[in-house]
Amino acid sequence: MPSVVIPVKNEEENIEKTLDNCQDLPLNKIIVILNGCTDNSKEVVKNHSLKKNIHIIEFTEPLGIDIPRAIGAAFAYKNNSPLVLFLDGDMQGTINNNLKDLITAVVENNIDMALTNCYPFITNRPALANAVLRYRGNLNRCLGVFTQLGLANPCHGPHAVSRRLLEKVPWRALAIPPLSLAITIQNKLNVQVATSLSHSLLLSSLRNDDHNIYIAETIIGDCLEALRHLEGLPPSREDNGINYLGYHPDRKFDVLEEYVEGLNLYDPQ
Numbered sequence: 001m002p003s004v005v006i007p008v009k010n011e012e013e014n015i016e017k018t019l020d021n022c023q024d025l026p027l028n029k030i031i032v033i034l035n036g037c038t039d040n041s042k043e044v045v046k047n048h049s050l051k052k053n054i055h056i057i058e059f060t061e062p063l064g065i066d067i068p069r070a071i072g073a074a075f076a077y078k079n080n081s082p083l084v085l086f087l088d089g090d091m092q093g094t095i096n097n098n099l100k101d102l103i104t105a106v107v108e109n110n111i112d113m114a115l116t117n118c119y120p121f122i123t124n125r126p127a128l129a130n131a132v133l134r135y136r137g138n139l140n141r142c143l144g145v146f147t148q149l150g151l152a153n154p155c156h157g158p159h160a161v162s163r164r165l166l167e168k169v170p171w172r173a174l175a176i177p178p179l180s181l182a183i184t185i186q187n188k189l190n191v192q193v194a195t196s197l198s199h200s201l202l203l204s205s206l207r208n209d210d211h212n213i214y215i216a217e218t219i220i221g222d223c224l225e226a227l228r229h230l231e232g233l234p235p236s237r238e239d240n241g242i243n244y245l246g247y248h249p250d251r252k253f254d255v256l257e258e259y260v261e262g263l264n265l266y267d268p269q
Helices: 015-020 041-046 067-078 096-107 127-142 177-186 209-230 253-262
Strands: 003-008 029-035 054-059 083-086 113-117 159-162 191-196
Touching: 003 015, 003 067, 015 041, 029 041, 029 067, 041 054, 054 067, 067 083, 067 253, 083 096, 096 113, 096 159, 096 191, 113 177, 127 177, 127 209, 177 191, 177 209
Parallel strands: 003 029, 003 083, 029 054, 113 191
Antiparallel strands: 083 159, 113 159
16 A cells, blocks of 8 residues: 655644545555654644554654655655655645545556646746746756646655656655656656646745745755756756755755665665
């Protein structure tokens, strides 16, 4: 049965509604990664009505963005999950049907990476969002998938991946979502948009301007890494003299590597 991976960092006010979205889904395990929580997130998760299906993996120190996602995927893979659904711990919107679409795409339609189109409509967007979308669009064009994916990318919105994908994409790349997309397509796996959901309907937590800038820089830098990989060049997050680091330096790749080794898992050769 499929598994869902939900990274959580201080989401005591949101995680209950996020878990509610997992009701009625064909899931074997709900894998919650507690990412350096200092609030009551753990207690809320442990007391949820789905607690019999929940497996908690707790890290007392923050792992950085996207590392928990890769750790949860590794655990699910080790436990023979045929599919992994990724859902952020602050997604409070009523998105149960969208999650079903993602699962159906992988299970029934042989999709290896099922994405959410979080920009189904053209609207007036802030300059920061437009900058990010330019890089995402450029990556998809370079990958030759812009016609089918548009601006969709695993860095944004819930998405699902097949076990076949987890056998082809290195664990480290799962923690750099645009890079995981590039490697997936390089391996000639099937990537499709499986559902559409405007970003506003995710009801993700509102953050401050500094956070939004760091997230934007992280995604732009990730796209640049993916493009460098496509060109067979060493990793770099620099473009036009600007080094787009964002939250990337906070990613604990060493912890991910240690965890994966502890599961006796290895990257594809």
